[in-house]
Amino acid sequence: MDVTLAITWLRAVADSVAADADELTKLDSAIGDGDHGVNLRRGFTAVTALLDGTEFTGVGDVFVRTGGTLISKVGGASGPLYGSAFRALGKALPPGPVVTLPDLAGGLRAGLDAVSALGGAIPGDKTIVDAYRPALAAFEEAVIGGAALPEAAAGAARAAGDGARATISLTARKGRASYLGERSAGHQDPGATSTWLIFQALADVTAP
Amino acid sequence: MKKFINDPNDVVAEALAGLAAAHPELRVDPAERYVARSDAPHAGKVALVSGGGSGHEPLHGGFVGAGMLDAACPGEVFTSPVPDQILAATKAVDGGAGVVHVVKNYTGDVMNFKMAAELAADEGVTVETVLVDDDIAVQDSTWTAGRRGTGATLLVEKIAGALAEEGGKLGEVAAIGREVNAASASFAYALTAGTTPAAGRPGFDLPDDEIEVGVGIHGEPGRRREKLRPARELVRSALDAILEAKPIDSGDRVIVLVNGLGGTPLIELYLVYGEVATVLAERGVEISRRLVGNYVTSLDMAGLSITVTRVTDEMLRLFDAPVRTPGLRWGA
Numbered sequence: 001m002d003v004t005l006a007i008t009w010l011r012a013v014a015d016s017v018a019a020d021a022d023e024l025t026k027l028d029s030a031i032g033d034g035d036h037g038v039n040l041r042r043g044f045t046a047v048t049a050l051l052d053g054t055e056f057t058g059v060g061d062v063f064v065r066t067g068g069t070l071i072s073k074v075g076g077a078s079g080p081l082y083g084s085a086f087r088a089l090g091k092a093l094p095p096g097p098v099v100t101l102p103d104l105a106g107g108l109r110a111g112l113d114a115v116s117a118l119g120g121a122i123p124g125d126k127t128i129v130d131a132y133r134p135a136l137a138a139f140e141e142a143v144i145g146g147a148a149l150p151e152a153a154a155g156a157a158r159a160a161g162d163g164a165r166a167t168i169s170l171t172a173r174k175g176r177a178s179y180l181g182e183r184s185a186g187h188q189d190p191g192a193t194s195t196w197l198i199f200q201a202l203a204d205v206t207a208p
Numbered sequence: 209m210k211k212f213i214n215d216p217n218d219v220v221a222e223a224l225a226g227l228a229a230a231h232p233e234l235r236v237d238p239a240e241r242y243v244a245r246s247d248a249p250h251a252g253k254v255a256l257v258s259g260g261g262s263g264h265e266p267l268h269g270g271f272v273g274a275g276m277l278d279a280a281c282p283g284e285v286f287t288s289p290v291p292d293q294i295l296a297a298t299k300a301v302d303g304g305a306g307v308v309h310v311v312k313n314y315t316g317d318v319m320n321f322k323m324a325a326e327l328a329a330d331e332g333v334t335v336e337t338v339l340v341d342d343d344i345a346v347q348d349s350t351w352t353a354g355r356r357g358t359g360a361t362l363l364v365e366k367i368a369g370a371l372a373e374e375g376g377k378l379g380e381v382a383a384i385g386r387e388v389n390a391a392s393a394s395f396a397y398a399l400t401a402g403t404t405p406a407a408g409r410p411g412f413d414l415p416d417d418e419i420e421v422g423v424g425i426h427g428e429p430g431r432r433r434e435k436l437r438p439a440r441e442l443v444r445s446a447l448d449a450i451l452e453a454k455p456i457d458s459g460d461r462v463i464v465l466v467n468g469l470g471g472t473p474l475i476e477l478y479l480v481y482g483e484v485a486t487v488l489a490e491r492g493v494e495i496s497r498r499l500v501g502n503y504v505t506s507l508d509m510a511g512l513s514i515t516v517t518r519v520t521d522e523m524l525r526l527f528d529a530p531v532r533t534p535g536l537r538w539g540a
Contacts, residue, residue: 029411033286033426038406042284071323076261076287076316080323118319175315176428178352183429 001149002098005205006062007051012201014044020197027190031177036078036190043074043082059099063090063107077175078191081115081128088114101152105143108136119174126172126184131195135160150206157196157203164192209408216405220262220284227269231534234272241289242297243269244279254372254381255279255301258310258365259294260317261286263402263507264425266535267361273533274540276369277310285404285507286426288316294324298333306334306378310365310385312357313341314426336378338385340364342392342515344453345422345431356424359467359515360392362503363527366536370529388523393454394465394515395446398423398430402470402507425469425506425513439476443483446514451491456518458492463527465498465515470505472512477501480512488516496524503535 017024017040024037046069056062067087071079092110093099099107112132121127138159142152167189172178177189213219221238228236228243235246242259249255258268259281268280278301281289298307307328311321318339325335340357341348348355368385376384398420401410404427411427414420419442423430456462466481468474481500488495496519504513519527530540 025407029407031428033428034404034407034411035285035287039284039287072290072292074287075283075290075320077314077319078316079290080316080319119315173352175353176424176426179346179356179424179428179431181347181431183432 001059001104003056003059003062006059007056008205009202010044010047010051010062010066012205013198014048016197016201017041017044017194024190024194027188027193030187031172031180031184032190033176035076036194039074039076039078040082040194043070043079046073058093058096060090060093060095063087063093066090077119078194081119081191084114084118085111101143101149104149105140108139112136121174124170125174126167126170126177126189126192127174128191128195130167130170130189131160131163131192131199134163135195135199150203150208153199153203153206157200160196160199164188164196167192209403209405211403211405213405216408219405220282223262224269224282227534233532234534237296237300240296241293242279242281242300243272244297244300245273248278248301249303251303252305253303254305254376254378255298255303255307256310256365256369256372256381257281257294257297257301257307258361259283259289259297259321260312260314261288261426263404264505266502267504268365270535271362271365271533273531275373275529275531276365276533276536285406288314288320291320291323291327294321295327298324298328298335299331302333306336308368308372308378308382308385309335309337310361310368311337311339312361313339313354314356315353334378336382338364338368338382338389340389342389342394343396343422343424344393344449345395358396358425359394359465359504359513360389360517362465362499362536363392363463363515363517364388366531367523367526370526370531373529384523384526388517391454391519391523392515392517393450394513395449396423396425396430396469396511396513397421397442397446398469398509398511399436400471400510402427402509404507420511423509423511425504427506427509439480440483443480443514444487447484447487447516450514450516454516454518456493456516459494460518461494461496461524462488463497463499463517463519464488464495465503465513465517466500467504467513467515468502469509469511469513470502471508471510474501477512480514484514497527
């Protein structure tokens, strides 16, 4: 992945978040406070402005600054969680304008570790982790198997989608949805859904 | 949605501009998004900073002033503030004696305040955090985010703020804040959902004959739904839960807060207070002080919360101390 592709990915995330903001907000209204789409759109609008006006020193730099922007613009739980994930991803990458596929896999793992450390969620809690973890597993497996980025990204997106849909039956144990207890079951988790959007955007921009 | 707004995206900024215009004793920083006492910082005084999503007015901006908060950081509607904002507010009011962050136990608030406290420490400002988690409607276990912070936030800010005003040290101010929280329990009902300006529609739909039981202050639904019952029965259920969750016994003295969630008229809040007074009298609990009104709201949600705090002499003395803020004002 080079700087241009990293920027293309983040722009695609911004477009996707803008297009699906209402859907994310609807999911959040069912079990949270109904602002997930609005908040992420505000954050990625700021990320787009960052991408427009910045000379980046490397791929890691793109993600570190994206993370910082999300932390300082989004608020709520999704700001620190996604912000920390992108910052950790960027920090884990070696410096320079191009990173290898194994580097990227390592960075994505650092991102998941950051989300888990900050939010304290484990698989099955009905959170971002339920989409992120299977996506990462699929990505790593593809990379180890010698796949190229398009194939790894497509596999990660599929796994994230499956993970997000699987949150429908779960009872939330973290975040605001946990206040609903058993009533949270039957609704897809908005955080897992936006994680799916992020991996889907990577699959879309790398698709042959 | 019908609201007195210009643009849904500008609601918080424009409300803060209006707050500044209405209250010259407050300073509003529109760029950093905080509200502070215009006379802050006070050298040697412990400062209190709180914040959270907007939409809970007068909480928190309305509780900035002498005897209570030194600064508040309002986030977007129902969204916690960001670390930069909290850090800016913290630095703006630090008088060198440290800063107490009063944080409601919501995941987003906890994370953003934690990040801000770490940033403040890097810049040499000592921060103690008081976590408010009084909502006993939430089942608490090691597998959940824990109980929400609701009405008791007001009492924590008032009582800890009074101790800071009279020269309490950082550890003492934080300690009394934690004691007030530990002695408090709250329970809420909603008749309708609030409407977030950015979403433009109510957070949830509720049939005419049903209520949400154990609702929070962000438009998020409660733990369960029930048929609407007479206020007398709802109050009894809420107080049964409160008195079971917290050790409040015959002979204890309490402060009672009957809090409107934004869309409930005072006539109903007073009616409910009357029922609360009856039940607590039956149980031998003495109501030493009471507040009835809209203090910790949820936009235009019709509903109310009941908070009961078991108090000591010291808490009562600090509660009675002068306070001069837009939302709470006496003795000064």
